[in-house]
Amino acid sequence: DKKKLIDTLELQKTLTKEEFIELLTGFTDEDAEYIRQKAVKNALQYFDNKIYTRGLIEFTNYCKNDCYYCGIRKSNTKVTRYRLTKEDILQCCKQGYELGFRTFVLQGGEDLRYSDDELADIISTIKAGYPDCAITLSIGEKSYESYLAYFKAGADRYLLRHETANQEHYGKLHPDSLSLENRKQCLRNLKDIGYQVGTGFMVGSPYQTAEYLAEDLLFIKELSPAMIGIGPYLPHHDTPFADMEKGSMELTLYLISILRLMVPNALIPATTALGTIHPLGREKGVLSGANVVMPNLSPVTVRKKYELYDNKICTGDEAAECKVCLQNRMKKVGYEIISARGDFVPIEG
Template sequence: MNELIKKLEEQQNLKSDEMKWLLENNTPELRQEISLRARAVAEQTYGKDVYTRGLIEFTNYCKNDCYYCGIRKSNAQAHRYRLSQTEIMACCKTGHELGFRTFVLQGGEDPAFKDDQMVEIVRGIRKEYPDCAITLSIGEKSRESYQAFFEAGANRYLLRHETATEEHYRKLHPRALSLRNRKRCLKDLKEIGYQVGTGFMVGSPHQTVENIIADLCFIKELNPEMIGIGPFIPHQQTPYQDARPGTLEETLLIISILRLMLPKALIPATTALGTIDPEGRELGILAGANVVMPNLSPVEVRKDYALYDNKICTGDEAAECRVCLSRRMESIGYEIVNNRGDHPNKKS
């Protein structure tokens, strides 16, 4: 066990059979050892700093029908909303006053938000808050769209690949979507110059160990600046409402593996991790993560951005989220810092 962990740390990769052994022998002893190494590696670059991303969930309309997602277009019970540009700017103002220097605009693939409107929103944030990073997480677009957003001032983009295996992809998505196009999007984003984030759900329906190994290989090859790893949590209005959720233990192990594979990556301890365990985000940081994402969305719409059931922090004001997370991080010896938290190899 120790030899494999040492090899992973030194070579930043393993052979498939070695990775399979790690994933299939997920004991408390293994997690303790690999998390210690992952923490040490993270601290070499980032110290005890934890970076914040102010999350603004600006629309829960989506034209897609992904089988696992609570805001899929077929969910007739979803209470839909869209924030106006004025409301988005108000979220940014609140966030900036609280010390946030990165805003993440996240939404479903909403046809109502045309490219020119997104460009206007990004330009508005860039003009008002030139010291802040602007991250978009709005799904699959054309290269031309990505280029326009980049030129308007967006400098980061989050797009989870969800699975690198075609057969598994088909079990999670309708025929209208393709893994080939998703990979094309990620390639375009990298070439344009974005700081790119990708990732996948741990324990998603029909996921195998081989699927996870393929995901890790894909991420290693892509070499993203950010990696979003969180447990799958079912939503009651989806075809996978009765599927087993991903586990805390498997998610923590994969966070640690990814930290050793990509030592300088920005890795969030996700809200989903905090949803499946009261101390999930703290445990994520202790496994090698170094980012948290408090919610800046208006409280009245928080509960409606329900990708999965029982999401935490839907009733908290932004300031409450910020103070709560600061205390949580301090309780494990870490500190939330008020800066953009750029990847050390790519500042923009």
């Protein structure tokens, strides 16, 4: 009986691997509704009906990696590559600040053209201009020293999805140059340094099984991250996985609810991929326990070039439009976007 498992999950904030597999296998609409209501209740308890917002700046689509699922993988020669200059990035922050954003997320491919000094300079300049803002980085796997340098320059948070906690599965999604062990080490390093750390995975990535998902959940439990980002896998036509099945929205929403019960105070975004798979995906995400949205602050001229998967939404809209659009969307389902930095707050005791 899944309802019993859901009750146990809410109480104990975890399950055994076998129980997670059972929870994930053959759930009904009724089960999903049962956990959804609990997840929403938990989110309301910690965050009221407030949704934090982060301004996403996709500052480079150059990448040295070749992840089989990703549209900006280095082997995709059809991508028009771009990099934003420090001035471009600062301009995005200026506009974002005026729109009420107090967190800037610098995301990009693993682009070796930016040296650590350059990145640290960009970070400290943003911090000097906007001392009341948080900076989140999402620039992949780096050395401990690099992570430390960015942290000292003022970066507060780091997003690095583990992608899958199963080694065999990891190997099917990535070339041999990348390893799960290093990915996990990076996450541990980031935590040790003092970042608020986010991890996560794609739902329905090729070859994923309920067992692998159970391992993802247990890994997240062990890492105890501040932020957890999940979204459906969506194919990109110029990747080796072009013909693979996309992930399921229902399973993504179900997993958001599971994660909310596991880490009730976590910052969980309703992701762009969720908004892409369904026109109301982000609203449904919030109504399943998510409490963060990440509208795009990148210049419209580069938006379409940061195409991780086909049909990515909001590639034609100005930042201001994205902000208003999301504000209205959230309002319609009874939630309010707020300007606060929205740091992770650990549970006392």
